Amino acid sequence: MKIAALGPEGTFSHELAVKISGDSEVVLFPTIKRVFAEAEKGECFGLVPVENSDAGGVGETLDGLMDTGCRIAAEYYMPIRHNLASDGVPAGGCRVLYAHPQSHAQCSRFIEDLGIPVIHTASNADSARLALQNPGSCAVTSVSAAKNFMLDIIRPDIQNSDNNITRFLLISPDKGEYPGGISEVRKTVSASGRRKCSIIIDPETDRPGLLYNILGVFAGEKINLTRIESRPSKRGIGSYVFFIDFEAESGEKLISSLKRIATVKELGCYVMEEV
Amino acid sequence: MKIAALGPEGTFSHELAVKISGDSEVVLFPTIKRVFAEAEKGECFGLVPVENSDAGGVGETLDGLMDTGCRIAAEYYMPIRHNLASDGVPAGGCRVLYAHPQSHAQCSRFIEDLGIPVIHTASNADSARLALQNPGSCAVTSVSAAKNFMLDIIRPDIQNSDNNITRFLLISPDKGEYPGGISEVRKTVSASGRRKCSIIIDPETDRPGLLYNILGVFAGEKINLTRIESRPSKRGIGSYVFFIDFEAESGEKLISSLKRIATVKELGCYVMEEV
Numbered sequence: 289m290k291i292a293a294l295g296p297e298g299t300f301s302h303e304l305a306v307k308i309s310g311d312s313e314v315v316l317f318p319t320i321k322r323v324f325a326e327a328e329k330g331e332c333f334g335l336v337p338v339e340n341s342d343a344g345g346v347g348e349t350l351d352g353l354m355d356t357g358c359r360i361a362a363e364y365y366m367p368i369r370h371n372l373a374s375d376g377v378p379a380g381g382c383r384v385l386y387a388h389p390q391s392h393a394q395c396s397r398f399i400e401d402l403g404i405p406v407i408h409t410a411s412n413a414d415s416a417r418l419a420l421q422n423p424g425s426c427a428v429t430s431v432s433a434a435k436n437f438m439l440d441i442i443r444p445d446i447q448n449s450d451n452n453i454t455r456f457l458l459i460s461p462d463k464g465e466y467p468g469g470i471s472e473v474r475k476t477v478s479a480s481g482r483r484k485c486s487i488i489i490d491p492e493t494d495r496p497g498l499l500y501n502i503l504g505v506f507a508g509e510k511i512n513l514t515r516i517e518s519r520p521s522k523r524g525i526g527s528y529v530f531f532i533d534f535e536a537e538s539g540e541k542l543i544s545s546l547k548r549i550a551t552v553k554e555l556g557c558y559v560m561e562e563v
Numbered sequence: 564m565k566i567a568a569l570g571p572e573g574t575f576s577h578e579l580a581v582k583i584s585g586d587s588e589v590v591l592f593p594t595i596k597r598v599f600a601e602a603e604k605g606e607c608f609g610l611v612p613v614e615n616s617d618a619g620g621v622g623e624t625l626d627g628l629m630d631t632g633c634r635i636a637a638e639y640y641m642p643i644r645h646n647l648a649s650d651g652v653p654a655g656g657c658r659v660l661y662a663h664p665q666s667h668a669q670c671s672r673f674i675e676d677l678g679i680p681v682i683h684t685a686s687n688a689d690s691a692r693l694a695l696q697n698p699g700s701c702a703v704t705s706v707s708a709a710k711n712f713m714l715d716i717i718r719p720d721i722q723n724s725d726n727n728i729t730r731f732l733l734i735s736p737d738k739g740e741y742p743g744g745i746s747e748v749r750k751t752v753s754a755s756g757r758r759k760c761s762i763i764i765d766p767e768t769d770r771p772g773l774l775y776n777i778l779g780v781f782a783g784e785k786i787n788l789t790r791i792e793s794r795p796s797k798r799g800i801g802s803y804v805f806f807i808d809f810e811a812e813s814g815e816k817l818i819s820s821l822k823r824i825a826t827v828k829e830l831g832c833y834v835m836e837e838v
Contacts, residue, residue, distance in 0.1 A: 293686040321671065340798035344622055344793075347668060365800065389664050391624060396596065403598040406681045408664065453800045498612040507772040513802060516774065518619075518792050524838055525616035526641065526789060552791065563800055 290315055290332035292323045298413035298433030304366050304456055305335045310540075316408070322517050324352035327459045331362065339520065340368065341453045343393040349457070350531060354519070358459040358487050359556035365563050367563040368452040370395050372402075372410075372443035373434040374419055374426040379442050386415035398429070398446040411536045413437075453563060457482035480562065484514060486555035489546065490521060490529045498549070499530070505545045513537055514560075529559035535560065565590055565607035566733075567598045573688035579641050579731055580610045591601070595602045599627035602734045609734040610634065615643065616728045618668040620792050624732070625806060628763065629794070633734040634831035637762050640838050643727040645670050645687075647677075647718035648709040649694055649701040655716045657701035661690035665674030666703045673721040677718060685736035688712075693714070728838060755837065760814035764821065765796060773824070774805070780820045786811055789835075810835065 293305035305314045317323050320336050327334030336349045352358065370391055372379060385399065385501065387408045392399060392406060399406060409415045410430045416437040419427035427439065433440050491498050506513055513532040536556025538557055546552050568580035570591025570680050580589045592598050597613050602609030611624045627633065635837060645666055647654060660674065660681045667681060669821055674681060684690045687704045691712040694702035703713065709716050766773050788809040811817065814834055 289696040321675070339795075341795050341802075344620075344795050347619055400596070406685070408685050410681070411684050415611055425625070449797060451799045455800060496785055497778075499788065499791065500775065501780040502776040503772075503778055507775040510771055512771040513774065515803070516793055519612075520616050520619050522617055522725045524725060524732060525614070527616075530788070542601075 291335055292317055292326040292332045293319075294320055294323055294334040294337075294411070294412060298416060298430060298436045299411050299428060300368060300454060301335055301337060302413075302457070303430065303432050304364060306400060308335075308364065308458075309319050319367060320346070320348040322351060324356045324358055326458065326505040327355050327358050328461050330461050333356065334530065335361060335364075336457055336459060337339055337370060337454050338457050339455050339515070339517070340394065341451060342447070342449055343390050345519070345531075347519070350517070350519050352459075352529070353486075353555055354529065354553070358463045359461065359554075360457050360558055361460045361556065362369075362458040362558050363484075363561050364456045365561055366456070368394065368447060368454050369431065369445055370428050370447045370452075371431060371434060372398070372426055372446050373429050373441050375439055377427070377442075379428055381424065383424045384422070384428050384492055385428065386422075387428040388412050388417040388461060391415070394448060394452055395428055395446045397448050398443070415488040430557065434537075478561070482560040483534060483557055484533055484558040484560040485536050485543075486530055486531070486533045486545065487546070488553040489541070489554065490551040490553070492551055501549055502530075505542060505549075506534060509542055511539075511542060511544075528535045567592055567601040567607045568610040569593075569595055569598055570686040571686060571687070571835060573691060573705060573711045574608055574686050575641060575643060575705055575729060576612060576731070577688075578640060578705065578707050583610070583639065583733075587783075595621070595623040595627060598632055599734065600676050601629045602633050603631045603736050605736050610639075611734060612729050613664065613733055613788070614730050614792070615669065616634070617724055618723070620628075620711055620806075621665075622792070622794070625792070625794050627677065628732075628761075628806070628830055629804065630826070632736045634736065634829075635732050635831050635833055636735045636831065637733040638759075638836050639731045639733070641729050641731060643669065643722060643729050644706065644720055645703050645727075646706060646716045647673070647701055647721050647724045648691060648704050648716050650662065650698075650714055650716035652699060652701055652717070654701070658699045659691040659697070660701050660703065661689060661697075662688050662703040666690070669723060669727055670703055671723045672723050673718070703749060720765050727784055755835070757810060757835040758806055758812055758832055759810050759835040760818075760832040761808045762814070762818065762821070763804055763806055763828040763830065765826040765828070767826055775806075776824055777821065780817060780824075781809060783820075784817055786817060 294301040415427035569576040655681035
C-alpha cells in the first residue's frame with residue numbers, strides 16, 4: 289500500500305516516508321490537507337507531522353484529525369537537524385535567508401545572530417530551491433534537500449535544541465486492521481509491550497470544573513496522559529477541544545466513562561514507540 | 564508611553580495599536596520576538612497577538628511570555644476580516660497567491676477552491692506588497708494593507724468563519740501599575756466588573772494525575788478556567804507547560820496553593836474584556 293506524504297522531495301516527511309515504506313511507493317502532495325484527503329480515500333496511508341519538541345503542535349494535522357475520518361495506525365519519532373546551506377555563498381556573505389516558518393522557529397537563535405532578512409517558504413525543499421535560484425542567498429534546510437539541490441552545507445546543526453524531535457503519525461481510514469506492506473505497522477506491541485490511544489474530547493459546553501471532571505476519569509483509572517493539547521473548536525474564541533494521548537491497551541472502559549460527560553472522537557490505539 | 568507592535572504598516576497588530584494608542588506613538592518591529600525585547604526594556608508597551616479563534620495559539624507570543632520578564636497589562640479582541648486583493652487582476656485571473664501562513668489557515672476553504680499556487684509571506688502587508696510587484700498575482704490581506712498598497716479588493720470576507728477573532732495582549736515588564744497614556748489600560752474593571760489572571764504552570768516532572776491535581780485546585784475554589792493551552796517545555800518531546808487564564812480578582816490564594824505542587828510563573832491580572 290502506498291504512502292502519501294508532504295512534498296516536495298527533501299522534506300523531513302519525505303525522508304521518513306522513504307525510510308518506513310519498504311517496497312511501497314511514496315507519493316508526495318503539496319499540503320498536509322491533501323495528504324489527509326488522499327489517506328481518507330483508503331487507497332494509501334498518509335504520513336503527517338503532529339508535534340515538534342520545540343515548536344509545538346502542527347495545526348494542519350490536528351485539524352485533519354478533527355475534520356476527516358482518518359485514524360492513527362502508527363507513530364514515529366524523527367530527530368530533526370537543520371542546516372545553513374547555500375550555492376557557494378559563505379555564512380558571512382548571506383544577504384537574505386529562506387526558511388520555512390516552523391524551521392525558523394526551531395532555529396530562531398542562530399537566525400537572530402545572523403541578523404539578515406528572512407523570507408518564509410512553503411517547505412524546507414522550497415527554501416533550498418530558492419537559495420539555488422537567488423545569488424547571495426542562503427537557506428535553512430535538511431541534509432537531504434541540500435543534497436537534492438546540490439547546495440553546500442555551510443553550518444550544520446543550527447537548531448536551537450540538540451533534542452529537537454518531530455513526532456509523525458501514519459493515518460488511514462481503517463478501523464484497526466492494517467493490510468501490511470509497511471513492516472512497522474504490522475507490529476502490535478512495542479519493545480516494551482506498551483500501546484497508546486488517541487482521542488479528541490469536545491466539552492461542547494463550558495462550565496467550571498469540566499476539564500477537571502474529564503481528567504478525573506483518567507486519574508480514577510490511574511491512566512497516564514502522555515499528551516494533552518488544546519485547539520480552537522472553531523465555534524468562536526474561548527471554546528476549545530482537547531487532543532489527548534494516553535497509555536492503554538484499548539481504552540474501551542475509559543472512553544465509555546468519558547462519553548458520559550463529553551463528546552469523544554476516537555482516533556485509534558497503536559504501538560507506543562520509544563523516543 | 565509608546566506602543567511597539569508587529570509591522571510593517573497594515574498588519575492587524577498595527578491597525579489595533581493605532582486604535583488603542585490615543586496620542587501615543589506606535590513603533591513597528593519585524594518580529595514578535597523584537598516586540599517582546601522592546602517591551603522588556605520598559606520604555607514602551609508591546610502589543611502581540613496571542614490566539615485566534617480559528618488557527619489557535621500564536622507560538623512566538625507564548626514563547627515570549629515564557630522566556631521574558633513581560634507581564635500582561637490588558638487584553639483586546641479584534642474581529643479579523645481577510646480579503647482577496649490585487650492590482651487590477653480579476654479573481655479568475657490570479658496565477659499565484661501571496662498569503663501569510665496564519666491567514667492561509669484562516670482562509671483555507673476559499674484558497675483551496677481558488678486552486679492556484681500559494682507563496683507564504685512574513686506578514687499580510689508583505690503579501691499586499693508582493694501582489695503589487697508581481698503582475699498576475701493576488702494577495703490575502705487586510706483592508707488597511709490593501710489600501711496602503713493601493714490594491715483593489717476583489718473578494719471581501721474570504722475567511723473560513725465569520726466569527727474569526729484574534730485576542731491580543733498588551734505587555735510590559737511592570738508589576739501592576741500602568742502609567743497611562745493608553746486609556747483602556749487605566750480601567751481597572753470591565754463593564755461587567757470582571758477581571759482575569761494569566762499564569763504558566765510547569766509541572767516539571769510527569770506523573771499520572773498531576774494535571775488533574777493542578778485543575779483540582781481551581782475546581783476546589785470554583786474558579787473558571789477561561790483558557791488552557793499546552794506548549795512544549797523545550798526539555799524534550801512529551802514534556803509540556805500549561806498556559807492558563809482564569810477569572811479572579813488577584814488569584815493570590817489559588818496561586819499559592821498551586822505553587823505547592825508545581826512551578827508557577829505569574830503573568831499578571833487585568834480587566835476581562837467582553838468578546
